[in-house]
Amino acid sequence: MEKKDYLQDAEDALAELRSTLARAGVTLPSLRLDLVSYASGNGSRVLVELGRCSVETARLMTAVLTEATDR
Numbered sequence: 001m002e003k004k005d006y007l008q009d010a011e012d013a014l015a016e017l018r019s020t021l022a023r024a025g026v027t028l029p030s031l032r033l034d035l036v037s038y039a040s041g042n043g044s045r046v047l048v049e050l051g052r053c054s055v056e057t058a059r060l061m062t063a064v065l066t067e068a069t070d071r
Contacts, residue, residue, distance in 0.1 A: 007038065010046035017048065024064045028053050 010033055018031055030051020037047040053061075 006046060010038065010048070014048055021061075026057060026061050026064060028057065 014031070014033055018028075021028060021031075028051055030049065030053070032049050032051065034047035034049045037045055040046075
């Protein structure tokens with residue numbers, strides 16, 4: 001896979017994650033691609049930075065994940 005394909009894949013994964021979290025009622029304000037890994041020469045190891053969130057958001061994420069894994 002070429003570097004631009006890795007970068008597009010990372011951007012797509014980020015958009016999918018943001019959309020899925022939104023459908024579950026979760027917003028991570030600092031959700032983004034890690035700029036250092038994004039700008040690296042290789043491109044195959046782009047990281048998604050989940051960032052910081054409030055205690056309320058952390059509890060909401062825990063509830064959503066618990067519900068999903070208890071099925």
